[in-house]
Amino acid sequence: MFDTLSDRLEGVFKKLKGQGRITERNIEDSLREVRLALLEADVNIKVVRDFIEHVKSRALGAEVLRSLSPEQHLIKFVATELQNAMGGTARELDLKVKPPVKIMVVGLNGAGKTTSIAKLALWLKSEKKRHPLLASTDVYRPAAMEQLRVLGAQAQIPVLDSNEKQDPIEIASRAMARAETGGHDAILIDTAGRLQIDEELMDELARLKTALNPHHIIFVADAMTGQEAANVAAGFHERLNISGVILTKLDSDARGGAALSVRTITGAPILFAATSEKLDGFEIFYPDRLTSRILGMGDVLTLIEKAQQNYDQTKAKELERKFKKNEFTITDFAEQIKAIKKMGSLGELMGMIPGLKKLAGAADSEEAKVELERIQAIIDSMTHQERGNHLIINGRRRARIAGGSGTSVQDVNRFLKQFEQTRKMMKKITRMGAGKMMMRGLGLGS
Incomplete structure (x- = not known):
C-alpha cells in the first residue's frame, strides 16, 4: 500500500540524517524532493502546493524544537500534513436519524x-x-x-x-x-x-x-x-x-x-x-x-483489532500477560503463526508491523510461504521442553533439530534469533502501548 510514495519519502528523510540542525537550505532541498514524490504519486497539484507550503511554514517557524534532528523535524511535519490531507481524524457514518x-x-x-x-x-x-x-x-x-x-x-x-x-x-x-x-x-x-x-x-x-x-x-x-x-x-x-x-x-x-x-x-x-x-x-x-x-511505522492498532476479531479473548489476555512477563515461548509463537494465517494476507499484516514494511511486498510470495513452512518444520522438530524454554537449545540440540526438520543449523540459528527479536518487540508494545511505540518510531517519543 503506497509503496512508491513510502520509498521516495524514506529516501528524502535519509538524506537529512547526520545534518546537525535545520536550515532553510536543507528544508528547501528536501521539500523539492517531497513535492516530486507527491506529484509522482499522482496527488492533485493544488493539494501538493498547499502541502508543501504548510510543511515549509511549520519547519521554519516557531514550532521548531531544538531537541529534534532535521530528519525528525521533517518527518513530524510531513506526518501532520499527510494526516490533514486525508481528513485529520476518522469520520463516523452518522446513523443518528429516524430509521430507516x-x-x-x-x-x-x-x-x-x-x-x-x-x-x-x-x-x-x-x-x-x-x-x-x-x-x-x-x-x-x-x-x-x-x-x-x-x-x-x-x-x-x-x-x-x-x-x-x-x-x-x-x-x-x-x-x-x-x-x-x-x-x-x-x-x-x-x-x-x-x-x-x-x-x-x-x-x-x-x-x-x-x-x-x-x-x-x-x-x-x-x-x-x-x-x-x-x-x-x-x-x-x-x-x-x-x-x-x-x-x-x-x-x-x-x-x-x-x-x-x-x-x-x-x-x-x-x-x-x-x-x-x-x-x-x-x-x-x-x-x-x-x-x-x-512513513514505514506500521499500524499496530489495526493489527491488534484484527487479532481481537480472530483470537480467543481468554487466550489473548494470557498472551498479553506472557509478553509483559517475558514468558512468551516457541509454543506460543507457533500458535501465533496459525492465528495470523486466519487473519488475512500475510503481506498486509506485515505492513502493519513497525519495521517490517520492506518485507510486506514479498510476504505473499512463494519464497515467503516456503520460509514459513521451514519455520514450522523447525518448531515441529523440537521437544516439548525446548518449545517451552528456548534457552536450553545448545549446539547439540540445534544439530538434532536441523536434522529432524530437513534444514541447516544456520536456519535454526536464524529462527531462534527472529524469535528472540519478536519477544523483545512485543514486550515493548505491551509495556509502552501501541501509540507510544508509533510515536517513538517516528522519532517523536522520549
Whole structure:
C-alpha cells in the first residue's frame, strides 16, 4: 500500500540524517524532493502546493524544537500534513436519524460500487447491529442486479426483487415501503453508473435523490485511478452534494494520489476503505493509521483489532500477560503463526508491523510461504521442553533439530534469533502501548 510514495519519502528523510540542525537550505532541498514524490504519486497539484507550503511554514517557524534532528523535524511535519490531507481524524457514518436511514451509493462503472454497497451493508449488520435492505436501481446493466442478489445472499442480507424493465424511482419507492413493513432500519440503494460523467446520468441520479431524500449519498472511488478519482468525485459532489467517500482497491494502490487528493478537492470525508475483494475486506478509514504506514511505522492498532476479531479473548489476555512477563515461548509463537494465517494476507499484516514494511511486498510470495513452512518444520522438530524454554537449545540440540526438520543449523540459528527479536518487540508494545511505540518510531517519543 503506497509503496512508491513510502520509498521516495524514506529516501528524502535519509538524506537529512547526520545534518546537525535545520536550515532553510536543507528544508528547501528536501521539500523539492517531497513535492516530486507527491506529484509522482499522482496527488492533485493544488493539494501538493498547499502541502508543501504548510510543511515549509511549520519547519521554519516557531514550532521548531531544538531537541529534534532535521530528519525528525521533517518527518513530524510531513506526518501532520499527510494526516490533514486525508481528513485529520476518522469520520463516523452518522446513523443518528429516524430509521430507516437511507443511503444512496453512486459512482462510475468499474470502481467497485456494487461490491462496496454489499460490504457497507454487511458492516452495518455486523458492527452496528442494523437490519439493512439492499436494492438496485441500475436498470441499464442487468448483471448489476444479479451481482447484488448474489452478494446479498453471501452476506445473508435481503435484496429487493427488481429487474431492468422497472423504473429506478419506482424501485426506490418500493424499497422504502418494504423497509417499513419488513422492519429494516437501513436502506442501501445501488445506482446506475457510466464509464464517465454525463448529463443523462446526473439527471437520473438527481431525480432519484429527490424521490428518495437520502440521509447519505456516498461516492465510490477507485484508488488506483489516482487524482482522477478526486476529479470525478468533485463532479458528483457538484450535482449531488455527496456526504462521504468509499475508497476501493486501496490495498493495491502503490501511489496514494486518490487518498491524498479526494478530501481536499471535494470537502467530503473518506469514510471507508475496501482492502480486499472479500466481503469483510472493508474498514473505517483512519488517516492517522494510514500516515503511520506510509512513513514505514506500521499500524499496530489495526493489527491488534484484527487479532481481537480472530483470537480467543481468554487466550489473548494470557498472551498479553506472557509478553509483559517475558514468558512468551516457541509454543506460543507457533500458535501465533496459525492465528495470523486466519487473519488475512500475510503481506498486509506485515505492513502493519513497525519495521517490517520492506518485507510486506514479498510476504505473499512463494519464497515467503516456503520460509514459513521451514519455520514450522523447525518448531515441529523440537521437544516439548525446548518449545517451552528456548534457552536450553545448545549446539547439540540445534544439530538434532536441523536434522529432524530437513534444514541447516544456520536456519535454526536464524529462527531462534527472529524469535528472540519478536519477544523483545512485543514486550515493548505491551509495556509502552501501541501509540507510544508509533510515536517513538517516528522519532517523536522520549
